[in-house]
Amino acid sequence: MSVSHSSNSPVFRRLSRRDVLLGMIGAGGAAALASLGYRSLTHSGEIPATAEASVPFFGLHQAGITTPSPASALMVAFKVTPKTRADLTHLFQRLTDRIEFLMAGGTPQAIDPKFPPADSGILGPRVYPDNLTITVALGASLFDQRFGLAHLKPRHLAEMPSFPNDQLDPDLCHGDLMLQFCANTAETNLHALRDILKNLSDALVLSWKIEGFQQPNTLKGEHQTSVRNLLGFKDGTANLNPQDQKRMDQLVWVQAGSEPAWTTGGSYQVVRVVRNLVERWDRTPLQEQEQIIGRKKDTGAVLGYHQESDIPNYDRDRKGQQIPLDAHIRLANPRKSDLGLILRRGFNYSRSFDNAGQLDMGLLFVCFQSNLQTGFITVQERLNGEPLEEYIKPIGGGYFFALPGVPAKGQYLGQALLEAV
Amino acid sequence: MVPKQPGVSKQSRVQPKQQERSLIFSAATLLAFNLSACTTNAPNATNSSNATEASALNKVALTVTDKGCEPNQLSVPAGKTSFEITNQSSQPLEWEILDGVKVVEERENIAPGFVQDLKADLEAGEYDMGCGLRSNPKGKLTVTATGTSASAVITPSQLVAPIAEYKVYVIQEIDQLVIKNQAFTDAVIAGDITKAKDLYAPTRVHWERAEPIAELFSDLDGSMDAREDDFAKKADDPEFTGFHRIEKALFQDNTTEGMKPIAEKLMADTLDLQKRIMELAIEPKNMVGGAAALIEEVAATKVSGEEDRYSRTDLWDFNANVEGSQKIVTLLRPLVEKVNPDLQKRVDTAFAQVNTTLAKYKAPGGGFVEYDQLAKGDRDDLKAVLATLSEDLSQFRGTLGVD
Ligand code: HEM
Numbered sequence: 001m002s003v004s005h006s007s008n009s010p011v012f013r014r015l016s017r018r019d020v021l022l023g024m025i026g027a028g029g030a031a032a033l034a035s036l037g038y039r040s041l042t043h044s045g046e047i048p049a050t051a052e053a054s055v056p057f058f059g060l061h062q063a064g065i066t067t068p069s070p071a072s073a074l075m076v077a078f079k080v081t082p083k084t085r086a087d088l089t090h091l092f093q094r095l096t097d098r099i100e101f102l103m104a105g106g107t108p109q110a111i112d113p114k115f116p117p118a119d120s121g122i123l124g125p126r127v128y129p130d131n132l133t134i135t136v137a138l139g140a141s142l143f144d145q146r147f148g149l150a151h152l153k154p155r156h157l158a159e160m161p162s163f164p165n166d167q168l169d170p171d172l173c174h175g176d177l178m179l180q181f182c183a184n185t186a187e188t189n190l191h192a193l194r195d196i197l198k199n200l201s202d203a204l205v206l207s208w209k210i211e212g213f214q215q216p217n218t219l220k221g222e223h224q225t226s227v228r229n230l231l232g233f234k235d236g237t238a239n240l241n242p243q244d245q246k247r248m249d250q251l252v253w254v255q256a257g258s259e260p261a262w263t264t265g266g267s268y269q270v271v272r273v274v275r276n277l278v279e280r281w282d283r284t285p286l287q288e289q290e291q292i293i294g295r296k297k298d299t300g301a302v303l304g305y306h307q308e309s310d311i312p313n314y315d316r317d318r319k320g321q322q323i324p325l326d327a328h329i330r331l332a333n334p335r336k337s338d339l340g341l342i343l344r345r346g347f348n349y350s351r352s353f354d355n356a357g358q359l360d361m362g363l364l365f366v367c368f369q370s371n372l373q374t375g376f377i378t379v380q381e382r383l384n385g386e387p388l389e390e391y392i393k394p395i396g397g398g399y400f401f402a403l404p405g406v407p408a409k410g411q412y413l414g415q416a417l418l419e420a421v
Numbered sequence: 422m423v424p425k426q427p428g429v430s431k432q433s434r435v436q437p438k439q440q441e442r443s444l445i446f447s448a449a450t451l452l453a454f455n456l457s458a459c460t461t462n463a464p465n466a467t468n469s470s471n472a473t474e475a476s477a478l479n480k481v482a483l484t485v486t487d488k489g490c491e492p493n494q495l496s497v498p499a500g501k502t503s504f505e506i507t508n509q510s511s512q513p514l515e516w517e518i519l520d521g522v523k524v525v526e527e528r529e530n531i532a533p534g535f536v537q538d539l540k541a542d543l544e545a546g547e548y549d550m551g552c553g554l555r556s557n558p559k560g561k562l563t564v565t566a567t568g569t570s571a572s573a574v575i576t577p578s579q580l581v582a583p584i585a586e587y588k589v590y591v592i593q594e595i596d597q598l599v600i601k602n603q604a605f606t607d608a609v610i611a612g613d614i615t616k617a618k619d620l621y622a623p624t625r626v627h628w629e630r631a632e633p634i635a636e637l638f639s640d641l642d643g644s645m646d647a648r649e650d651d652f653a654k655k656a657d658d659p660e661f662t663g664f665h666r667i668e669k670a671l672f673q674d675n676t677t678e679g680m681k682p683i684a685e686k687l688m689a690d691t692l693d694l695q696k697r698i699m700e701l702a703i704e705p706k707n708m709v710g711g712a713a714a715l716i717e718e719v720a721a722t723k724v725s726g727e728e729d730r731y732s733r734t735d736l737w738d739f740n741a742n743v744e745g746s747q748k749i750v751t752l753l754r755p756l757v758e759k760v761n762p763d764l765q766k767r768v769d770t771a772f773a774q775v776n777t778t779l780a781k782y783k784a785p786g787g788g789f790v791e792y793d794q795l796a797k798g799d800r801d802d803l804k805a806v807l808a809t810l811s812e813d814l815s816q817f818r819g820t821l822g823v824d
Pocket of ligand 1: 274275293362
């Protein structure tokens with residue numbers, strides 16, 4: 001089965017105001033539009049910063065991967081405590097129920113005040129969707145001897161190794177299960193996390209968690225598609241276009257064939273907590289910063305180009321006189337082939353500060369790809385030893401496999417895996 | 422008994438309005454945000470119309486004959502129930518749910534041979550069912566609290582006996598605490614480090630079992646059981662006294678030097694506690710909530726190994742908290758079982774799971790091995806089961822209708 005045709009297949013036509021108005025005039029116009037799949041807003045992925053906006057839960061792929069990324073993220077890794085495949089299945093069924101509810105929103109049951117309330121109440125008496133997505137991914141450890149799933153492990157899924165520049169904190173790495181929460185506000189993510197913990201406390205134990213954020217889309221100007229990271233550079237400029245379904249099928253979604261059948265429609269997820277040594281960075285001359293990244297800090301344009309969207313032609317600069325050969329963007333993507341193309345979906349993070357009194361903040365790097373080897377690992381190996389390493393320290397993260405989506409009600413996340421033999 | 426609300430199916434009435442609003446809303450949003458292309462799973466602005474969390478609608482079927490209801494006794498959980506009523510009598514039927522003489526719900530005019538549904542939203546309690554002819558015996562309908570609605574069917578007077586028994590338990594534990602603490606503090610004062618170390622954990626067991634009551638006296642809780650984290654200057658703070666101060670001297674500093682006044686104060690506090698507990702009237706919420714409080718305590722500080730950080734005897738305290746909680750649960754069992762047998766079953770299973778895991782760490786000479794020997798896998802399992810137990814025990818007050 002091809003995974004490219006989902007129930008809400010994409011429409012690459014820009015809707016005019018008039019279309020929308022016409023749609024409204026017709027009876028049930030908005031509903032008709034919605035059923036046509038007119039759900040996203042702008043091509044650049046702007047999302048309404050409203051509490052009522054929701055992202056559909058059902059689909060061939062999980063939400064939260066090609067969905068435009070909102071302002072707040074929360075990545076939480078868990079250990080699962082079930083001991084049997086049946087109990088693990090029950091966990092995924094219940095998790096599916098919670099996610100479906102939380103993404104749609106609704107009113108929790110009012111109960112006798114002598115009991116603890118059913119909901120934490122963080123979002124008020126009615127849970128609003130707030131563009132929440134919860135994306136479920138599995139770590140390699142879930143495929144150990146516990147559940148007899150070893151033979152079903154995605155081919156490339158393994159415990160994330162320590163790369164040369166890494167200084168991994170074991171308390172910030174790996175996990176059986178990764179839940180990625182994204183929403184317009186941090187409160188919505190925390191509400192969802194607490195709901196899941198309350199309802200699944202018997203089966204999930206926290207391994208680690210980290211919150212991420214990015215400038216809300218409201219700050220984006222007309223022609224700005226990317227927001228800035230904590231080094232002050234625009235990030236996400238040269239990313240794959242998540243609206244391009246064909247490219248997503250090629251590079252992000254696992255296709256039938258090379259992997260265990262259940263993985264079709266899923267994606268490898270890499271999470272890296274990359275600390276930025278910001279004090280040192282801020283004391284580095286601007287031109288050096290720009291040489292290290294390969295782009296202008298103010299405009300985001302590649303060095304020697306004008307617009308942020310201009311595409312570098314490295315053949316015309318073979319010696320690296322314009323764009324250093326070891327600039328981050330040039331190493332990450334030499335633009336020779338599709339090898340190494342990944343869908344990045346990172347956020348900024350900020351925690352506390354270290355014993356030396358230096359800030360602990362940086363990039364909560366997240367990327368998705370259909371092949372871990374030709375995706376992240378290829379890029380990271382190209383980047384090993386890059387000049388940027390002097391200013392960054394990967395301290396945590398892990399490799400995960402984001403499950404295929406739940407096509408319809410009555411089915412559950414991970415079903416194809418758990419019912420495989 | 423608590424007055425009952427008329428049961429209406431609220432959901433069906435509210436829905437159309439919600440849908441209307443969401444349509445208007447989505448249209449407005451489309452305009453405001455210049456809609457264009459889309460993807461799978463891209464945001465949409467429609468508010469899902471079935472947003473209300475589907476609470477499982479409970480279904481029961483019953484038949485009314487010329488002799489009455491079959492079955493004549495029903496038990497359903499509180500919340501929404503759909504009754505499917507088959508009229509097999511020879512008369513048109515009026516089927517009712519009664520609270521005393523008050524009609525809570527009714528379905529009129531079910532013709533003979535016909536089936537009708539009645540949806541009712543019921544609070545926990547004992548109800549009667551009107552079963553056709555007035556001369557027919559009334560049926561009994563028991564609605565049990567699920568924690569999702571309803572007040573308890575337990576009256577305060579039913580708690581009197583368990584509370585009295587619990588007070589006896591607490592007094593016995595504190596009496597034991599006085600005896601053991603005398604020997605412990607004597608050893609400390611005599612400078613007998615080995616003996617004092619041996620007596621430390623067994624003494625605390627009695628404190629930990631009775632903790633929900635013992636800690637009601639916050640001054641004594643502070644002077645007897647505070648940890649160094651509770652003080653601005655941590656372990657060096659002159660206010661840091663009690664068990665854990667002595668624990669630090671014995672197990673970390675390996676000395677009893679300077680501990681005499683602290684040991685004397687600890688003994689005096691213990692006697693004071695004993696006196697105060699004798700005079701204390703234990704309130705229902707202290708006992709019923711105590712079962713949960715003990716497990717919360719274990720889940721928050723014992724499973725993490727923060728409690729006895731110098732002696733590593735955390736598992737002794739852990740176990741004693743669990744025993745104290747289980748004592749309460751045992752005393753309340755007849756009441757909880759009556760209202761919500763499922764809850765009781767879950768709690769029993771969870772306690773069994775905790776005890777099985779803890780049993781692996783029993784020391785040959787009695788008591789428990791050091792906390793550091795607790796395997797990570799077991800610690801994770803304990804975290805999960807303790808969290809679930811905490812959730813379930815947090816239903817106890819509501820289940821028993823305790824304020
Ligand atoms: C703290 C660490 C990092 C920082 C501050 C950083 C920053 C940047 C910046 C400013 C850009 C240019 C804007 C853009 O095209 O999006 C960029 C591009 C890119 N980065 Fe990173 N990055 C970091 C880590 C990584 C890692 C770990 C990877 C993957 C292993 C990676 C892969 C890429 C790729 C593939 C591009 C696009 C290059 C292109 O297609 O031209 N980056 N990064």
